[in-house]
Amino acid sequence: MARAITYDSRLYGWTRVKEFINARFINMLAAFLFLLLAFFLVYPIIAVLIKSFQGPEGFTLSYYKHFFTHAYFFQSLYNTLLLGLINTFLCLVIGFCFAYMTTRGPMALRKPLKLIAMVPLIAPPYLFAVSLIILFGRVGLITNTFNVDWEIYGFDGVVIAQTLAFIPLAFLMLENTIKSLNPNLEESAYDMGATEGRIIRTITIPLLTPGLLKAALLVFVMTIAEFGNAAVLGGRTPFLAPDTYTMITGEADFHMGSVLSIMLIIPCIIIFFVHNYLISGKKFTTIEGKPIASEPRKMSLLVKLPFIAVTFISGFVIFVCFAVVIVAAFVKILGVRNEFILAHMLDFRHNMAIYNSIKVSFIAALIGGSIGTLLAYVIVRGKFFGRTFIEMVALSGFALPGTVIGVGYLLAFSAPPFKLTGGILILALNCVFRFLAVGVEAGIAKLHQINIEIEEASSDMGASFIATFSRIVLPIMFPAFVAGFIYTFMTTMVSLSAVVFLVSPGYELAAVSIFNAAVYGKIGLASATTLKMIVIVILCMITLSVLSRFTKLDIEHKGGAA
Amino acid sequence: MMDANQKPMLIIKDIRKAFGANEVLKGISIDVKKGELVTFVGPSGCGKTTLLRIIGGFTEHDSGEIILEGQSIGHLPPNLRDTRICFQNYALFPHMTVAGNLAYCLKIQKWKKDKIKERVEGLLKLVQLEGMGERMIDKLSGGQQQRVAFARALAAAPKVLLLDEPLSNLDANLRLLMRDEIRRLQTELHITTVFVTHDQFEAMAISDKIVVLSDGIIQQVGSPVEIYDHPVNEFIANFVGYVNFLDATIDTIDTETCGSKVSTKYGKFKITIEQNDIKTGDEVVLVIRPETISISLSNETAEQNVLCGTLTRYMYTGSLAKCSVNLGDREIIIDLYNPRDRANFSKGDKVDVTIPRNVHLLKKETSPGQKSD
Numbered sequence: 016m017a018r019a020i021t022y023d024s025r026l027y028g029w030t031r032v033k034e035f036i037n038a039r040f041i042n043m044l045a046a047f048l049f050l051l052l053a054f055f056l057v058y059p060i061i062a063v064l065i066k067s068f069q070g071p072e073g074f075t076l077s078y079y080k081h082f083f084t085h086a087y088f089f090q091s092l093y094n095t096l097l098l099g100l101i102n103t104f105l106c107l108v109i110g111f112c113f114a115y116m117t118t119r120g121p122m123a124l125r126k127p128l129k130l131i132a133m134v135p136l137i138a139p140p141y142l143f144a145v146s147l148i149i150l151f152g153r154v155g156l157i158t159n160t161f162n163v164d165w166e167i168y169g170f171d172g173v174v175i176a177q178t179l180a181f182i183p184l185a186f187l188m189l190e191n192t193i194k195s196l197n198p199n200l201e202e203s204a205y206d207m208g209a210t211e212g213r214i215i216r217t218i219t220i221p222l223l224t225p226g227l228l229k230a231a232l233l234v235f236v237m238t239i240a241e242f243g244n245a246a247v248l249g250g251r252t253p254f255l256a257p258d259t260y261t262m263i264t265g266e267a268d269f270h271m272g273s274v275l276s277i278m279l280i281i282p283c284i285i286i287f288f289v290h291n292y293l294i295s296g297k298k299f300t301t302i303e304g305k306p307i308a309s310e311p312r313k314m315s316l317l318v319k320l321p322f323i324a325v326t327f328i329s330g331f332v333i334f335v336c337f338a339v340v341i342v343a344a345f346v347k348i349l350g351v352r353n354e355f356i357l358a359h360m361l362d363f364r365h366n367m368a369i370y371n372s373i374k375v376s377f378i379a380a381l382i383g384g385s386i387g388t389l390l391a392y393v394i395v396r397g398k399f400f401g402r403t404f405i406e407m408v409a410l411s412g413f414a415l416p417g418t419v420i421g422v423g424y425l426l427a428f429s430a431p432p433f434k435l436t437g438g439i440l441i442l443a444l445n446c447v448f449r450f451l452a453v454g455v456e457a458g459i460a461k462l463h464q465i466n467i468e469i470e471e472a473s474s475d476m477g478a479s480f481i482a483t484f485s486r487i488v489l490p491i492m493f494p495a496f497v498a499g500f501i502y503t504f505m506t507t508m509v510s511l512s513a514v515v516f517l518v519s520p521g522y523e524l525a526a527v528s529i530f531n532a533a534v535y536g537k538i539g540l541a542s543a544t545t546l547k548m549i550v551i552v553i554l555c556m557i558t559l560s561v562l563s564r565f566t567k568l569d570i571e572h573k574g575g576a577a
Numbered sequence: 578m579m580d581a582n583q584k585p586m587l588i589i590k591d592i593r594k595a596f597g598a599n600e601v602l603k604g605i606s607i608d609v610k611k612g613e614l615v616t617f618v619g620p621s622g623c624g625k626t627t628l629l630r631i632i633g634g635f636t637e638h639d640s641g642e643i644i645l646e647g648q649s650i651g652h653l654p655p656n657l658r659d660t661r662i663c664f665q666n667y668a669l670f671p672h673m674t675v676a677g678n679l680a681y682c683l684k685i686q687k688w689k690k691d692k693i694k695e696r697v698e699g700l701l702k703l704v705q706l707e708g709m710g711e712r713m714i715d716k717l718s719g720g721q722q723q724r725v726a727f728a729r730a731l732a733a734a735p736k737v738l739l740l741d742e743p744l745s746n747l748d749a750n751l752r753l754l755m756r757d758e759i760r761r762l763q764t765e766l767h768i769t770t771v772f773v774t775h776d777q778f779e780a781m782a783i784s785d786k787i788v789v790l791s792d793g794i795i796q797q798v799g800s801p802v803e804i805y806d807h808p809v810n811e812f813i814a815n816f817v818g819y820v821n822f823l824d825a826t827i828d829t830i831d832t833e834t835c836g837s838k839v840s841t842k843y844g845k846f847k848i849t850i851e852q853n854d855i856k857t858g859d860e861v862v863l864v865i866r867p868e869t870i871s872i873s874l875s876n877e878t879a880e881q882n883v884l885c886g887t888l889t890r891y892m893y894t895g896s897l898a899k900c901s902v903n904l905g906d907r908e909i910i911i912d913l914y915n916p917r918d919r920a921n922f923s924k925g926d927k928v929d930v931t932i933p934r935n936v937h938l939l940k941k942e943t944s945p946g947q948k949s950d
Contacts, residue, residue, distance in 0.1 A: 197666060199664040200671075202655070202668065203664065203668040203729075205635075205656050206633060206634075206655045206656065206662050207661070207681055207685060207729075207732075207733070208733075213685070217681075218670060221672045222670075310636060
């Protein structure tokens with residue numbers, strides 16, 4: 016009898032609709048999210064690709080031919096790749112020195128060195144361009160005081176600024192790998208008579224190889240895509256990212272702009288796939304025992320000295336860069352007219368820009384946090400075909416140069432039917448999809464922490480899928496949402512390379528204002544706005560760390576908002 | 578087996594160590610003779626691994642001395658000590674082959690290539706891994722990795738081998754097998770070994786000498802027999818197996834006929850007292866192991882050393898039956914070996930419990946504290 020009633024209610028009416036939705040909810044959600052990804056992440060890139068091949072009479076290779084036959088473009092490509100290589104090398108060396116000292120070095124130095132290596136994270140990467148101009152610019156402090164005849168505008172300047180900006184990224188990744196390295200391995204070598212130098216050479220570095228490689232790839236992608244430093248300090252030296260910008264905004268040549276974008280994206284895509292392959296590929300496994308905190312070994316002076324030298328010098332440079340920006344914010348023209356003024360801090364247009372940035376970042380954070388959480392759920396719990404593909408697309412935004420996204424959004428969303436340019440939404444959306452990775456990864460991590468049996472218990476007790484989802488899954492995933500929210504907020508705040516294409520006159524963003532001020536030599540103004548940004552980012556980070564302490568969610572910091 | 582007058586090879590003298598305010602080792606002194614296998618055993622957090630790491634040179638001690646063959650080595654870093662540690666997780670170098678791992682130490686000591694090859698072959702043979710030299714570490718089973726770790730530690734013939742819970746990552750059967758294997762090789766090579774474990778039964782099975790640590794002090798040092806049959810306090814008695822404690826007072830001592838008498842709440846017992854620090858009138862605790870007690874269905878006659886009670890539990894586990902007998906205000910636990918051939922007991926039976934004459938006595942005031950042997 017009872018069975019017949021259930022059967023009937025299943026067949027007819029609202030219950031049946033509900034059943035239908037419940038059974039397919041996760042797939043429908045996945046489809047919806049995939050459409051979003053396709054539309055806001057894949058489609059703009061395809062638009063760039065199409066534009067680069069699209070001549071007045073259809074398909075053409077002439078733009079590419081133009082690229083490869085002009086020495087200027089070749090130089091630009093060459094400079095960009097060379098910059099990437101040099102930067103990666105320097106960041107890895109410095110990052111390794113810091114990471115080794117903070118994990119294996121003297122206890123007293125561990126905390127302070129970690130702090131200094133992380134400090135650049137709180138600033139937008141182009142802070143270093145600003146501070147280098149203050150120090151070495153045409154009227155720079157050091158240039159004037161010591162009469163140095165050295166042009167900061169050019170390749171060297173960009174290398175220095177970029178290296179300083181990406182130390183934290185290399186450091187964090189390497190520190191992570193060294194930490195996951197069982198200290199007993201090095202202790203065993205030590206026990207068998209190996210000296211510190213020999214341990215580093217034969218045990219530590221070989222074991223770190225996968226981690227080093229991953230860090231190298233990421234730093235490489237980040238540095239070649241970084242726009243701000245190269246645009247401000249590049250001078251007459253061509254680099255792909257700023258050249259793309261000039262091509263589009265200066266000469267309005269969308270075809271060549273697209274070609275340059277494609278050139279920028281190719282290394283990134285290659286590296287993204289290599290990176291994914293490495294992650295899935297072989298890892299050195301060791302048998303887990305009880306974790307023993309590594310105790311510092313007695314390092315001989317010969318080994319210690321280079322580590323101390325590298326970390327102390329770069330730490331000092333980072334400190335000076337921050338200090339001059341903070342001072343410059345309150346001084347009329349640092350080094351020229353050292354009068355205390357508040358005009359830079361109180362500049363109306365820049366404060367409006369900060370306000371706009373906060374608004375855009377908040378919208379981006381809200382959307383990004385939600386999409387990230389839902390994506391994580393779909394990726395972990397879904398059982399449909401193509402799950403890993405969705406994950407890959409979602410994470411790829413991280414590796415895409417902001418410049419390319421900017422060009423892509425301009426091409427894809429500036430004309431009907433999808434006219435979004437000129438609005439505030441497009442400024443938020445490009446950041447949402449570029450910085451999705453962290454929210455997704457935090458969500459995945461959170462979901463892996465909780466057993467699927469919790470959800471099964473809920474449905475066992477009679478809850479429908481939607482009830483389980485809203486009452487069990489969402490509350491559990493809330494910390495991951497907040498992590499994604501704050502991360503997106505923070506990165507959108509400082510992000511420059513994509514929005515620089517998309518801002519409309521009258522709706523300035525802080526990052527773009529800093530960029531323009533720096534380009535036109537209004538260093539005080541640039542410094543003041545950078546300082547405000549640092550304060551906002553610090554506040555976000557504090558929230559994030561408080562959150563991760565309360566929720567035991569390890570939120571991976573990923574630097575590098577270009 | 579061991580020469581009693583032999584001079585100790587490794588002397589550990591009054592080692593103290595504190596991590597911040599937490600005193601982990603409060604003055605540890607042990608002598609280890611050549612070829613001896615000494616085990617540190619104790620509950621987790623008792624400081625046994627810290628002590629091992631101090632001997633190896635990985636952790637600096639606050640005070641005390643470590644003397645190896647007459648030379649103080651306490652100040653030396655691990656790479657200059659002739660001790661070799663084998664970590665719980667083996668710490669095999671995953672980026673090298675088995676042979677590469679075994680040769681690592683030899684290369685550092687600048688052995689000739691052909692000598693290294695020969696030695697590696699010898700080591701592989703020793704631990705029964707012939708032909709596995711070119712394998713990568715992650716292609717080995719847990720037991721094989723254990724063997725490689727052991728062989729690697731032995732490679733350059735160190736004077737002292739330090740083993741930190743080497744068996745804890747193996748499953749139960751393999752653990753027994755490797756335990757016997759390590760003991761066999763250790764005896765064969767006559768290598769001085771310090772072994773750390775939290776497993777008291779492993780310690781009992783493998784050691785020449787057991788050092789029981791708790792709260793940073795040595796509770797007792799002794800052979801497995803001494804530790805099990807003559808524990809110095811209730812902690813040790815409990816630590817190495819289940820035990821029934823029974824409060825008693827000494828009535829008379831008669832060492833000639835083994836007929837000393839004690840009185841307890843449950844009546845008077847006749848027991849053997851071999852300990853000569855016990856006097857008439859002393860308050861003592863009888864340490865009675867479950868397997869030394871026998872029970873039978875009650876025949877309602879009062880006999881010497883027999884208590885009457887009710888069987889409240891009879892758990893048949895194959896090789897033995899675990900029984901609990903209620904004596905009115907407490908229960909005692911009895912292990913009945915070879916239960917198949919005994920009477921059929923069932924819950925609720927009235928039973929006679931026979932307390933053995935040969936029991937160990939603890940003086941009442943002996944609270945857990947240090948005692949050297």
